Amino acid sequence: MTEPRRGGLGLWRRGRRVWRPREGLLVLPALVFYILVYLYPLTRLLAWSFFDPGPTLKFYGALLAEPAYLKALSNTLEISVAATVLSLVLGYPLAYLMATSGARARSLLMALILIPFWTSILVRSFAWIVILGNNGIVNRTLLSLGLVSRPAKLLFDMTGVQIGMVHVLLPFMVFPLYGVMSRIDPNLLRVARSLGAPPRRAFAKVFLPLSLPGVAAGCVLVFLLAIGFYVTPALLGGAGEITLATMIDMMVNTLLNWGFAATLGVVLLAVVGVIFVLFSRLLGLHRLTAVGEEGAR
Amino acid sequence: MQEPGTEGALTLRRLTKHYPGFVAVDGIDLSVAAGEFLTLLGPSGSGKTTTLMMVAGFTPPTSGDILLNGRSVTGLAPERRNIGVVFQNYALFPHMSVAENVAFPLRMRRRPRAAIEQKVAAALDLVRLAGLGQRLPRQLSGGQQQRVALARALVFDPELLLMDEPLGALDKNLRAQMQFELKRLHGELGITIVYVTHDQEEALTMSDRVALMNKGAIEQLGAVEDLYERPVNRFVAEFLGESNVIEGRVEPAPDGLGWFIAAGGLRLPVRLDAAGPPPRPALLVIRPEKLGFANGDASGIPGTVRELVYVGDFTRYRIGVEGGIELILKAPNNRHSRRAGKGDTVRLALEPGDAHLLAG
Ligand SMILES: Nc1ncnc2c1ncn2[C@@H]1O[C@H](COP(=O)(O)OP(=O)(O)O)[C@@H](O)[C@H]1O
Ligand SMILES: [Mg+2]
Numbered sequence: 001m002t003e004p005r006r007g008g009l010g011l012w013r014r015g016r017r018v019w020r021p022r023e024g025l026l027v028l029p030a031l032v033f034y035i036l037v038y039l040y041p042l043t044r045l046l047a048w049s050f051f052d053p054g055p056t057l058k059f060y061g062a063l064l065a066e067p068a069y070l071k072a073l074s075n076t077l078e079i080s081v082a083a084t085v086l087s088l089v090l091g092y093p094l095a096y097l098m099a100t101s102g103a104r105a106r107s108l109l110m111a112l113i114l115i116p117f118w119t120s121i122l123v124r125s126f127a128w129i130v131i132l133g134n135n136g137i138v139n140r141t142l143l144s145l146g147l148v149s150r151p152a153k154l155l156f157d158m159t160g161v162q163i164g165m166v167h168v169l170l171p172f173m174v175f176p177l178y179g180v181m182s183r184i185d186p187n188l189l190r191v192a193r194s195l196g197a198p199p200r201r202a203f204a205k206v207f208l209p210l211s212l213p214g215v216a217a218g219c220v221l222v223f224l225l226a227i228g229f230y231v232t233p234a235l236l237g238g239a240g241e242i243t244l245a246t247m248i249d250m251m252v253n254t255l256l257n258w259g260f261a262a263t264l265g266v267v268l269l270a271v272v273g274v275i276f277v278l279f280s281r282l283l284g285l286h287r288l289t290a291v292g293e294e295g296a297r
Numbered sequence: 298m299q300e301p302g303t304e305g306a307l308t309l310r311r312l313t314k315h316y317p318g319f320v321a322v323d324g325i326d327l328s329v330a331a332g333e334f335l336t337l338l339g340p341s342g343s344g345k346t347t348t349l350m351m352v353a354g355f356t357p358p359t360s361g362d363i364l365l366n367g368r369s370v371t372g373l374a375p376e377r378r379n380i381g382v383v384f385q386n387y388a389l390f391p392h393m394s395v396a397e398n399v400a401f402p403l404r405m406r407r408r409p410r411a412a413i414e415q416k417v418a419a420a421l422d423l424v425r426l427a428g429l430g431q432r433l434p435r436q437l438s439g440g441q442q443q444r445v446a447l448a449r450a451l452v453f454d455p456e457l458l459l460m461d462e463p464l465g466a467l468d469k470n471l472r473a474q475m476q477f478e479l480k481r482l483h484g485e486l487g488i489t490i491v492y493v494t495h496d497q498e499e500a501l502t503m504s505d506r507v508a509l510m511n512k513g514a515i516e517q518l519g520a521v522e523d524l525y526e527r528p529v530n531r532f533v534a535e536f537l538g539e540s541n542v543i544e545g546r547v548e549p550a551p552d553g554l555g556w557f558i559a560a561g562g563l564r565l566p567v568r569l570d571a572a573g574p575p576p577r578p579a580l581l582v583i584r585p586e587k588l589g590f591a592n593g594d595a596s597g598i599p600g601t602v603r604e605l606v607y608v609g610d611f612t613r614y615r616i617g618v619e620g621g622i623e624l625i626l627k628a629p630n631n632r633h634s635r636r637a638g639k640g641d642t643v644r645l646a647l648e649p650g651d652a653h654l655l656a657g
Binding site: 193 | 353355374375376378380382384386388390391392405450453
């Protein structure tokens, strides 16, 4: 992040001006906003986790000492991984269908995905309570069909949280996937067929590898959103599904322990950062992105 | 074993493709001989690509039959047809190296590794890309990418090579060079090629025969010279090269000659077809380079030079003649050719055999 120097001639690198102050002014509003609502609170947060009021590491010590906190962390990771995998499993065929079908079917699918997307997460999570509850549609159907003798427990446990989260997060998987897939030249698949590849091999050797940048983008997006998810786990989860986000809420609103809430926030941030780096290393995101652009004609 | 009447590497029988409310290909009959270079030429939207896509197996025909070396492939999946396809946009697999691209059809056929390596090297050599096998497609120029596509389509020894405007994305010099290379490859390999282009010059330079398409049908099929010198209708005459097309009627004269009398009264000498009566009404097609300025001043068609454009190797004249008709004349810029200036009164010479009569 480089701020324009007032009245300066710009930033020079190897004899070339890479930063023009006058054009730089265009990013100023965003920069100010970013500093005020993001950088400043983030710095405060970091500070809170290390002071009480003098410098201390006691919050971090407590975090490691108390199994409940580590359980919340592992809960969070487990829920997020599951939500990502489930979104991918459901989202990939959906995005594939959208990318390869005609304009009409595509608009229909897009609408089906977008309409819930525009509804508030809160409303949708409450809707799941109605659907999955003991007197909900699912259980009443199961009971009337005689498939279960007592209402199945779908709510206030992992199942409810998973269903609710995947429902909310699915569009964030589908859109990056669709974005990449729709730019894969259909002639590539035709050529693969003419060169002797049956449909499945053409998919495995050509379409799948070229769709990987979308898989990576979708997974990173869904995972990062899932890891900080608050509303759905709070509403649909039970006592066993405490996540970092719900725990932070508890620290701030119930226990008024701001120092510890900040510590959990820092841990969350660190986990996100580490996973993002690992993920991009693992999949070689840069190379894949370049290939994806090349495949788009 | 060939069925009777299925001579040729590729035979299309009443091949038809309907889209809702639209006929893209309208009952095409075509037979391509083994080793022939046949071009589908036609304006945009005339059904060339659709025809090719049906032959390749990407688009199912509405009706009709496609025979490859005598065997019907109409219902066969593309991967079982053994046809090479080259697209205008190259369609190289961007995540594979050049060598992997070329090896793809061989790997699909599960050939042994050593054989694959050898064939890939030979194919890259053939298209003069030896040594570039480890590059990614995006690290190559457009012309080189098209060569890779060609090597990939040839490496598995297909029974037929289909090319859809393969040089359309290249600049003019590169096009000429690639046209030459393609002809060389065709000669060396003796492979049957069906080539699609909307560029008549390309069709003229490369093809053994040309099928001129319009609105989903073949207007005329024949050698380049046939199409140019003896077009069967007005569309062919006007699509290929430049033509003067005049409407009128024919008045027979002795010795197989006659007069073509245009609507405005202009009389032009024509040679009549021995077989059958002359068409009524008739069209007369005169190529601009068949017209010349008459020697002396006694004979010829009187006219006035309205406009002339110097184009280097020739000069193009627009000449007003009797009956409000304008004729285009192309005269080569050499010492034997007569010249005229704007506004000059001239006389035009036309050999009776050089004008082509059509039914109107
Ligand atoms: N999938 C399709 N649906 C409807 N019409 C199509 C489709 N594909 C091609 N067409 C129409 O068929 C006609 C012929 O197309 P095409 O074979 O691509 O022509 P060409 O290659 O000669 O330019 C065009 O008018 C085109 O609009
Ligand atoms: Mg086309």
